Amino acid sequence: MDAACSAERRGFLRLLAATTAGLALGGCYGGPEPKGSPQAGNQPPPPPPGNLAPVWQTVPTMTFTQGIASNISIAGYVSDPDGDALTISVNGLLPAGVTFDAANKRFVYDGVGAIGNTSGIVLTADDGRP
Numbered sequence: 001m002d003a004a005c006s007a008e009r010r011g012f013l014r015l016l017a018a019t020t021a022g023l024a025l026g027g028c029y030g031g032p033e034p035k036g037s038p039q040a041g042n043q044p045p046p047p048p049p050g051n052l053a054p055v056w057q058t059v060p061t062m063t064f065t066q067g068i069a070s071n072i073s074i075a076g077y078v079s080d081p082d083g084d085a086l087t088i089s090v091n092g093l094l095p096a097g098v099t100f101d102a103a104n105k106r107f108v109y110d111g112v113g114a115i116g117n118t119s120g121i122v123l124t125a126d127d128g129r130p
Helices: 003-019
Strands: 070-073 087-091 098-101 106-109 122-126
Touching: none
Parallel strands: none
Antiparallel strands: 070 106, 087 122, 098 106
């Protein structure tokens, strides 16, 4: 290692000690800089993609009219960026006459249940992957 290179490396080490110990040493070894190193002028490659979590859009307030059987789909409010099939579950007590059809991702009202207001229902989407 020549004197200029040695001086450059010592300067780099002082800077490294003054700032952070997580930087990689590079510089004077004579070969090309490894891809992603600070000296190569580019950022390290992103990590390979893993499983991405399902994405929810805001589900609006749902209203059913007593005496009229109906259903409201929530399928358009949840998706999986990886294209995985989703299992949707409901955590909370639904009003009388309302059920959740998980297979079709929809709330179903039988038209008979009493008028009620329910809040705090939690919908959970699971793609079956960690």
